[in-house]
Amino acid sequence: MALLSTKPETRVTAFYLTFYMGPGAAVMFLPIWLSEKGISPEQIGLINAVPIFAILTLNLVIGRLADRARDWRQVIVIGALIGGIVPIGLFFVNEFWGILLFWTLASMPGGAVGPVLDAAAMRLARRNGSDYGFMRAFGTLGYMFFNGFTGFLVVWFGSAVFVPLFVGLVILRALVSLQLPLFRAPDEQKVLAAVPVQSPAGGLRAVAKPWFILPLFGFCMVFGTHFVLNAFGALLWKQQGVSEQIIGPLIALGSASEALMMFVWRRFGSRVSARHLIVISALAAVVRWGIMGFEPGVPVLVLLQMTHGITFALGFLGCVHFIANWTDESIAAETQSLFVVGQQLLSIIAVTGFGLLIPSMGAEAYFVASAFALIGALCIWLSIRLQAPKPV
Numbered sequence: 001m002a003l004l005s006t007k008p009e010t011r012v013t014a015f016y017l018t019f020y021m022g023p024g025a026a027v028m029f030l031p032i033w034l035s036e037k038g039i040s041p042e043q044i045g046l047i048n049a050v051p052i053f054a055i056l057t058l059n060l061v062i063g064r065l066a067d068r069a070r071d072w073r074q075v076i077v078i079g080a081l082i083g084g085i086v087p088i089g090l091f092f093v094n095e096f097w098g099i100l101l102f103w104t105l106a107s108m109p110g111g112a113v114g115p116v117l118d119a120a121a122m123r124l125a126r127r128n129g130s131d132y133g134f135m136r137a138f139g140t141l142g143y144m145f146f147n148g149f150t151g152f153l154v155v156w157f158g159s160a161v162f163v164p165l166f167v168g169l170v171i172l173r174a175l176v177s178l179q180l181p182l183f184r185a186p187d188e189q190k191v192l193a194a195v196p197v198q199s200p201a202g203g204l205r206a207v208a209k210p211w212f213i214l215p216l217f218g219f220c221m222v223f224g225t226h227f228v229l230n231a232f233g234a235l236l237w238k239q240q241g242v243s244e245q246i247i248g249p250l251i252a253l254g255s256a257s258e259a260l261m262m263f264v265w266r267r268f269g270s271r272v273s274a275r276h277l278i279v280i281s282a283l284a285a286v287v288r289w290g291i292m293g294f295e296p297g298v299p300v301l302v303l304l305q306m307t308h309g310i311t312f313a314l315g316f317l318g319c320v321h322f323i324a325n326w327t328d329e330s331i332a333a334e335t336q337s338l339f340v341v342g343q344q345l346l347s348i349i350a351v352t353g354f355g356l357l358i359p360s361m362g363a364e365a366y367f368v369a370s371a372f373a374l375i376g377a378l379c380i381w382l383s384i385r386l387q388a389p390k391p392v
Contacts, residue, residue, distance in 0.1 A: 008124060008128070008181035008182075008183075009124070009125070009128065009130045009135060011179050011180055011181050012121050012124065012135050012180065012181065013134070013135045013138045014138075014176055014179070015117075015173075015176050015177055015179075015180055016117075016121075016135055016136060016137075016138045016139035016142070017138040017139065017141065017142045017176075018142055018169070018172050018173040018176045019110070019114075019117070019139050019142065019173055020139045020140065020142050020143035021142040021143065021145070021146050021169040021172070021173065022087075022110070022146075022166050022169040022170045022173065023110070023143060024142060024143035024144065024145065024146035024147050024150070024255070025146040025147075025149075025150040025162070025165050025166050025169060026166060027143075027147065027233075027234070027251060028146070028147050028148075028150040028151055028154075028234060028247065028248050028251055029150050029151075029154055029159070029162050029234070029244075030047075030048075030162075031044055031231060031232060031234050031235040032154075032159070032234055032235060032238060032244070033159050033162045034047060034099070035235060036159050037094060037095075037099070039096055039099070041232070041235070041355055041358050041359060042355050042356065042359075043096050043100075044231065044232070044235070044355065045231065045232075045351050045352050045354065045355020045356070046100065046352070046355070047096075047099060047100050047103055048227070048231040048351050049347070049348045049351045049352045049355075050100060050104050051103060051104045051106075051107035051108060051111065052111070052227075052344040052347050052348050052351070053344070053348055054104050054107075054108050055107065055108050055111035055112055055340075055344055056341055056344040056345060056348075058108065058111075058112045059111075059112060059115065059337040059338075059340050059341045059344070060334065060337050060338060060341060062075060062079075062112045062113065062116065062333075062337060063115060063116060063119075063333040063334040063335075063336065063337025063338070064333075064334050064337075066116040066119075066120075066333040066334075067330060067331060067332065067333045067334050070184075071182045071183055071184050072116050072117075072119070072120035072183045072184065072333055073120070073180050073181070073182055073183055075113055075116050075333075076113045076116055076117050076120070076177060076180060077177045077178065077180060078113075079109040079110065079112055079113030079116075080109065080110075080113065080173055080174045080176075080177035081174045081177065082109040083106070083108075083109030083110045083170050083173065083174065084170045084171040084173060084174025084175070085174075086102070086105045086106050086109070087102070087105075087106035087166060087167045087170050088167055089101075089102040089105065089106075090102050090103070090106065090163045090166070090167065091163055091167070106166075106170070110170070110173075111340075111344075114340065115333065115336040115337040115339065115340040116333045116336070116337065118136070118320060118336055119323075119332040119333040119335070119336035119337075120183035120332070120333065121135055121136065121183070122320055122321075122324050122332070123183065123184075123324070123329055123332055124181075124183050126324065131265075131266045132320070133262040133263065133265035133266055133317055134262070134263060134266070136262050136317075137258075137259045137262035137263050138259075140255050140258045140259040140262060140313075141255075141259050143255050144252045144255030144256055144258075144259060145252070146165075146169070147248055147249075147251040147252035147254075147255055148248045148249050148251070148252035149248070150162075150165065150248060151244045151245055151247060151248020151249070152245070152248065153165060154244055155244055155245055184329075209387075210382075210383070210386055211383045211386040211387030212326060212383075212387075214379045214380065214382055214383035214386070215274075215275050215278050215279075215319070215322060215379065215380045215383040215384075216319055216322070216323075216338075216339050216342055217342055217376075217379055218278070218279075218282060218375075218376035218377065218378070218379030218380040218383070219278050219281070219282065219315045219316070219318075219319050219376060219380065220339070220342035220343045220345070220346040220376070221282075221346050221372055221373065221375055221376030221379070222281065222282045222285045222311070222312075222315055222372075222373045222376045222377075223312070223315075223316075223343045223346065223347065224343070224346035224347045224349060224350035224351075224372065225285060225289055225350055225369040225370075225372050225373050226285075226311070226312050227347040227350055227351055228350050228351060228354045228365075228366075228369055231351050231354070231355075232354060232355075232358060233251070234247050234251065236358070236362070236363055237250070237301075239362075240295055240363070242298060242301075246298060250298075250301055250302070250305055251305070253302060253305040253306060253308075254305040254306075254308035255308070257305065257306050257307065257308040257309035257310075257313070258308050258309050258312055258313040259309075259313075260309055261309030261310070261313035261314055261317070262309075262313055262317065265313075265317050273389030274318040274319070274321045274322035274325060274389065275318065275322060275380060275383060275384050275389050276384070276389065277314055277315070277317075277318035278314075278315045278318040278319060278322070278380050279377055279380040279381055279384070280310070280314060281310055281311055281312070281314040281315030281318065282315065282373055282374075282376045282377035282380055283377050284307055284310040284311045284314075285311040285315075285370075285373035285376075285377075286370050286373045286374045286377065287307075287370075288304050288307050288311050288370075289366045289367070289369040289370035289373060290366070290367065290370040291304060292304060292363065292366040292369075293363055293364050293365070293366035293367040293370065294363075295362075295363045319339060320336070323335050323336060323339060350369065350372065353368070354368075354369070
């Protein structure tokens with residue numbers, strides 16, 4: 001009850017802390033757990049890609065419903081509750097088709113409400129003058145902790161610990177969602193709110209233009225390459241001789257870099273245009289994946305994981321702010337969901353493609369990911385050429 005009496009930002013931060021704990025555990029051990037059950041790399045790619053495709057069919061609908069609801073909170077809580085119940089089915093499956101079904105059903109609720117949560121938290125932060133990056137960073141901290149901690153749990157208790165751990169974490173997320181505040185501004189606040197110099201778009205058609213779509217599409221390509229790391233990174237490192245006790249902290253180090261970027265974002269994020277930050281993120285990804293293709297040792301992997309805050313967090317925050325800069329609150333969740341749809345589409349292409357390339361190329365498939373990120377950087381650069389960023 002004490003948490004319910006705290007300010008809205010604190011309650012949102014608490015939910016973010018639990019939101020990515022389950023995925024944090026999964027990115028560490030899901031591919032290894034699947035491999036131990038006799039699932040092939042191609043099938044692992046499908047198990048990671050099919051949930052993305054399923055979420056893809058829901059995102060725009062969920063975003064539109066959330067924008068039309070009395071408050072975004074309703075959709076977020078319902079999604080979290082469903083996401084806490086469905087994964088219990090993982091206790092009862094062991095073969096490919098059963099795992100594919102329940103992993104897809106377990107992934108859909110969180111994936112569908114994630115963009116709604118980001119849009120709602122961003123609007124709350126802007127209205128109250130608080131820091132969205134600070135709230136979102138705690139999601140990364142929860143993700144990071146279970147990146148590292150899961151590796152030790154697996155060493156201590158074996159692969160049987162994975163499903164109970166994952167299910168327990170998503171149930172915790174569901175319980176914490178119940179204390180979320182209302183996100184929308186009261187009517188009197190909307191009346192008193194300052195009117196921006198240039199009014200943001202109040203409909204998707206107003207921003208359905210190349211200069212607006214290109215940077216989001218470009219970063220979606222970069223995002224897809226990160227999903228490749230999530231799906232296969234741990235498995236490739238294990239095949240290269242890196243132990244689980246090192247793999248967990250390596251993944252956690254990337255998350256720590258991401259969290260640090262989110263904590264310090266407010267100090268410089270308003271000084272550089274969003275799209276310039278996004279293109280920097282994309283170019284850093286080109287370099288990161290290019291080096292990964294050479295199967296570097298652990299010391300170099302440490303340095304590469306430390307760039308995760310640039311290759312992912314910098315671009316992600318840039319996109320969220322770019323959307324908020326150019327759109328109205330009435331389409332906040334729908335536009336954010338559209339952005340996530342792009343991420344999912346490109347992730348499907350990246351993960352399924354990588355699953356096909358790994359058997360023949362191994363870690364050299366990262367060279368393809370580097371080229372993917374380069375095309376994304378070119379898309380962002382072209383947007384800047386078409387429409388100059390707003391003054392910062």
